[in-house]
Amino acid sequence: MPTLLLAGAVLLAGMALGWAARRRAGALTPAETAAARGTDYLRQIFEHATDGLFLIEVLGEARFRNLAINPALLQSMGMRASELVGRMVHETAVPSVAALFIQRYQRCVTSAVVQREQFVMLLPSGRRTVEMTLVPLRDESGRVRQLVGIVHDMTERVALEAALVTREREFRTLVENCPDLIVRYDRDGRRVYVNPAFTRMRQQSAEPLLGQSPADDPAFADGEAERMMTAIRAVVSTGKAQRLTSIFRKAGQDWREGDLLLVPEVDDGGQVRTVLGLGRDMTVQRQQEAELRQARAQLRSLMASRVSRELQEELGQVLTALRLSAGMLRVQYADSLPPLLAASNTMTGLVDRAIATMRELLRGLRPASLDEGLAPALDALSRDLCRRHGFECRLDLGGVPELSEESAAALFGIVQEALENAARHAGVAEADLSIRRLGDEWELVVRDAGRGFQPDSVGGQAYGLQVMKARASLLGGELLIDSRAGQGTAVMLNFPAAPANPNPSDPSRLAGRPFDN
DSSP, X not given: OOHHHHHHHHHHXXXXXXXXXXXXXXXXXXXXXXXXXXXXXXHHHHHHOSSEEEEEEEEETTEEEEEEEOHHHHHHHTOOGGGTTTSBGGGSSOHHHHHHHHHHHHHHHHHOSOEEEEEEEEETTEEEEEEEEEEEEEOTTSOEEEEEEEEEEOHHHHHHHHHHHHHHHHHHHHHHHOSSEEEEEETTSOEEEEOHHHHHHHXXXXXXXXXXXXXXXXXXXXXXXXXXXXXXXXXXXXXXXXXXXXXXXXXXXOEEEEEEEEEEEEOTTSOEEEEEEXXXXXXXXXXXXXXXXXXXXXXXXXXXXHHHHHIIIIIHHHHHHHHHHHHHHHHHHTTXXXXXXXXXXXXXXXXXXHXXXXXXXXXXXXXXXXXXXXXXXXXXXXHHHHHHHOOEEEEEESOOOOOOHHHHHHHHHHHHHHHHHHHHHSSSSEEEEEEEEETXXXXXXXEEOXXXXXXXXXXXXXXXXXXXXXXXXXTTOEEEEEEOTTSOEEEEEEEESSOSSOOTTOTTTTTTOOOBO
């Protein structure tokens, strides 16, 4: 309620009280009666206002008397009107408290302007923070004759403001010491706040960075600024957070890769007012992850080579010697000990099975033929299938990708599994293998015209398919199997021409990559 209206309400309420007394004595004139009716609504305001209202009469230097006090103020003070109204201020409180209020009233009278002060009062409800407004009222000669007082309880508001200040201080302490990048954008994508980590990363003060949008920032790679703006607009329009990975240039350094979470900040009406961006430079972590993957691949390759060598040199020699010994026993003692012939034949059969199993294991490990390159290894695989199964594989190598040792082994393993399955189960004696470059991808196809099968119904025999799919994921590709009963089988793999673990500082790596919800 405006101060002047409250002041009028207090003043007229006091007048109404006087008119009521005169009405009882029959002393009101017709004009006074009309005026009294016009002030009834102001008296209602005075009596039902939630703020404390009072009227003070100025009797002289530092002499003040209470003329009217509304119910809200009386209730908060825990006093009755008869204890205050009509009495001098210094008579209604202990001397120290009365002196403070008299000083406040006197300042208002002396300055003849509205006074506003906030202080703490000890009331029956406890310590309360109040704001008291004093409005001087002059008579016709210009002298201040009365003071209107308005008392507003500020306790909850002050406590809330203190809590907000504390939370803001805690937030700023957290944000300004956070190693991650924190940026606040307005609805148009312009920066309105950047934390110290952001300014350190850019090696600039905050001022030139504020007011810029990603579209104005040369630190982003081609296309990345538009992806950022698209994500910010999506947050503003949908009110949902967005995640994206972006490529940017750190001051004086190469291209970097960062992960960014964009979170909507809404007002009381639920409308997105700003967008908070939480970013982290992931370049070092991604490089370390790539180095770890490479180290693991090297370790697997070394272990495979060692196991292959030990199987072939140690176990292979033992099995060969055992087979020769069984043959010598059969030659030397079979005539004199007929039962030994059957036992020797059984032993030779078991050794042959062990040798065959060992060779299967060797083929599952990284073949030594890969040391000569992928194309020679595939040619050697084709000749081995022809020798063991009488199975012909027609090779169409329009090109061979340059791959790491692990990727080459994965691709070779897919081809080997597909051709072995065709040789054993297709019911035909031939298959076609083709590898060719299609734009930014390589395409591998192994196709036969055999009996085919239902890929979803292979049951326990799906282990080989799972292994092929796992190897395809190492190449960053997707394995598809197209097969129907009686219509042959095609094993198809498409994988990117770029390395599976590209350099994270390459700004083209994420070109065209959409952001994630």
